[in-house]
Amino acid sequence: MKTVFKRTPVLKDCPTHYCPGCGHGIAHRLLAEVIEELDIQDRTIGIAPVGCAVLAYNYLDVDMIEVAHGRAPAVATGMKRTNPDHIVFSYQGDGDLAAIGTAEILHAAHRAEQLTVIFINNAVFGMTGGQMAPTTMLGQVTATTLGGRHATGEGYPLQVSEILALLPGTTYVERCALSSAPRIKQAKKAIKHAFQLQMDGAPGLSLVEILSPCPTYWRLAPAKAMAWIEEQMTTAFPIARLKG
Amino acid sequence: MCGNEALAEAAVIAGCDAYFGYPITPQNEITAYMSRRMAEEGRVFVQSESELAAINMVFGAAATGKRAMTSSSSPGISLMQEGMSYLAGAELPAVVVNVMRGGPGLGNIAPSQGDYFQATRGGGHGDYRHIVLGPSSVQELADCMPLAFDLADQYRITVMVLADGILGQMMEPVVLEPKPRRPLPPKDWALTGMKDRKQNIVRSLWLAEGALEELNYRLEAKHRQIRDNEVLCEEYRIEDAEIIVVAYGIAARIARAAVDRAREQGVPVGMIRPITLWPFPSAQISAAAETFRVFLAVEMSCGQMIEDVKLAVEGRCPVLLHGRPGGGVPMVDEIQDKIRQLTIRSGAV
Numbered sequence: 292m293k294t295v296f297k298r299t300p301v302l303k304d305c306p307t308h309y310c311p312g313c314g315h316g317i318a319h320r321l322l323a324e325v326i327e328e329l330d331i332q333d334r335t336i337g338i339a340p341v342g343c344a345v346l347a348y349n350y351l352d353v354d355m356i357e358v359a360h361g362r363a364p365a366v367a368t369g370m371k372r373t374n375p376d377h378i379v380f381s382y383q384g385d386g387d388l389a390a391i392g393t394a395e396i397l398h399a400a401h402r403a404e405q406l407t408v409i410f411i412n413n414a415v416f417g418m419t420g421g422q423m424a425p426t427t428m429l430g431q432v433t434a435t436t437l438g439g440r441h442a443t444g445e446g447y448p449l450q451v452s453e454i455l456a457l458l459p460g461t462t463y464v465e466r467c468a469l470s471s472a473p474r475i476k477q478a479k480k481a482i483k484h485a486f487q488l489q490m491d492g493a494p495g496l497s498l499v500e501i502l503s504p505c506p507t508y509w510r511l512a513p514a515k516a517m518a519w520i521e522e523q524m525t526t527a528f529p530i531a532r533l534k535g
Numbered sequence: 536m537c538g539n540e541a542l543a544e545a546a547v548i549a550g551c552d553a554y555f556g557y558p559i560t561p562q563n564e565i566t567a568y569m570s571r572r573m574a575e576e577g578r579v580f581v582q583s584e585s586e587l588a589a590i591n592m593v594f595g596a597a598a599t600g601k602r603a604m605t606s607s608s609s610p611g612i613s614l615m616q617e618g619m620s621y622l623a624g625a626e627l628p629a630v631v632v633n634v635m636r637g638g639p640g641l642g643n644i645a646p647s648q649g650d651y652f653q654a655t656r657g658g659g660h661g662d663y664r665h666i667v668l669g670p671s672s673v674q675e676l677a678d679c680m681p682l683a684f685d686l687a688d689q690y691r692i693t694v695m696v697l698a699d700g701i702l703g704q705m706m707e708p709v710v711l712e713p714k715p716r717r718p719l720p721p722k723d724w725a726l727t728g729m730k731d732r733k734q735n736i737v738r739s740l741w742l743a744e745g746a747l748e749e750l751n752y753r754l755e756a757k758h759r760q761i762r763d764n765e766v767l768c769e770e771y772r773i774e775d776a777e778i779i780v781v782a783y784g785i786a787a788r789i790a791r792a793a794v795d796r797a798r799e800q801g802v803p804v805g806m807i808r809p810i811t812l813w814p815f816p817s818a819q820i821s822a823a824a825e826t827f828r829v830f831l832a833v834e835m836s837c838g839q840m841i842e843d844v845k846l847a848v849e850g851r852c853p854v855l856l857h858g859r860p861g862g863g864v865p866m867v868d869e870i871q872d873k874i875r876q877l878t879i880r881s882g883a884v
């Protein structure tokens with residue numbers, strides 16, 4: 292018999308704490324599969340964000356650290372500079388990377404740090420109860436935009452990946468989504484490429500943004516949340532290889 | 536050498552693997568010196584985009600088991616408090632140099648000791664302490680660096696070297712030589728990749744019921760061990776002293792001259808100089824307070840260290856203050872005058 296599917300050993304066999312329909316589980320698995328396929332489990336160091344994925348180390352079986360909100364790219368800089376042979380990645384949400392940590396991600400990219408960043412964009416602050424994120428869509432109802440997000444006073448969805456792609460210090464920026472099987476396959480390909488670049492010593496930062504569902508705070512059933520990504524999110528955040 | 540360069544070279548000699556920093560006066564010589572020396576040694580130097588980033592770069596390097604440090608001055612140290620709390624929670628070794636300037640706010644760039652509370656009480660959020668060293672000469676400032684790295688590694692704790700604008704800028708002859716390291720525990724907790732072992736996790740989040748309380752008790756046990764074993768202080772001419780000056784850092788350097796001059800005039804005065812500000816030499820001050828004496832705290836603030844002196848004296852003796860805040864530096868004459876006034880008041884002579 293031929294094995295067509297198995298659990299990657301980089302993903303621990305344990306119950307999940309994520310909500311039903313949450314995208315983190317899929318993203319974690321893609322990441323774990325890539326680490327296994329590239330055979331880098333023994334030299335990878337991962338950085339968990341503040342947010343729902345703070346417990347990522349409960350699932351990903353690699354050396355990991357928990358850091359202050361938004362500071363992952365600075366922590367990663369300290370790690371990679373002192374351990375150039377290790378593979379260092381940060382896993383950050385939109386609150387972490389696009390709100391409180393904009394300075395850190397921008398300057399890590401600006402310095403062309405040889406890091407891999409997995410940026411989970413679910414257009415909302417999940418862990419704290421569904422407040423507006425910088426990436427919240429116009430009109431989207433959140434705990435802090437009860438009448439929907441208005442551009443006046445609350446700004447537009449922030450396209451961090453487009454900004455980062457402009458910098459000479461990034462080697463690769465791609466936006467993917469978890470909204471369908473083909474999209475998920477593409478996301479894995481992108482993650483693998485981003486890690487491969489770091490392994491090859493490419494001179495700069497590689498980032499994969501992943502549009503990911505948060506059914507709980509979008510107040511949508513999981514299947515409808517997937518459809519919402521395609522119908523709504525991709526208008527402000529087009530799926531594209533933005534650089535490299 | 537100026538104090539800033541001397542401490543930087545001492546850190547290089549002590550095996551500092553990585554320096555991360557952001558420019559701020561009056562400690563810029565450290566960053567500039569390290570940019571050159573760390574490159575020469577093939578080690579890591581990064582000029583960060585902020586002090587927030589600098590302390591988090593230290594956090595990252597320290598988590599992989601490297602000897603990492605940063606330096607700054609008062610406003611920048613305030614920005615680092617978040618990271619220092621995380622360092623405490625994650626029990627990572629780190630060395631932070633604060634070359635204090637006047638505050639609050641942007642303050643000025645003159646020397647000050649106004650950050651004593653922030654340094655010795657933890658500064659960031661949560662229930663923690665870190666070791667604070669308060670040198671009073673360029674030589675001692677340099678000698679603090681290998682000690683700071685050793686203490687940090689031994690106890691998995693942040694060690695702050697608390698200097699000020701005078702010590703940082705002042706030039707003095709200094710002897711810099713490698714010192715043997717203390718016997719240090721292996722860094723088997725470090726994130727080095729899980730080759731031949733299970734996953735290592737560095738964390739400060741403890742959600743399970745009672746888990747954080749347990750961590751806090753463990754930290755407290757460590758703090759007690761440090762209090763019991765690592766107090767450093769100098770006792771100067773105190774045997775027959777009826778007045779005891781308590782001063783640290785550059786204020787102690789000035790106060791020493793005042794003590795000597797008063798002694799020449801027959802005034803029985805001595806000095807206790809805390810070198811570790813946390814742990815504070817409470818036992819030494821308490822012992823001195825067993826016989827009736829007058830204590831005079833001399834510091835470059837409106838009175839911060841004096842609270843620790845009072846806690847140690849426990850109401851048995853009067854404790855008075857001569858403080859100069861906001862970049863003011865006490866002169867030898869004015870300390871001597873203060874000692875003379877106390878002499879008259881206490882009838883010491």
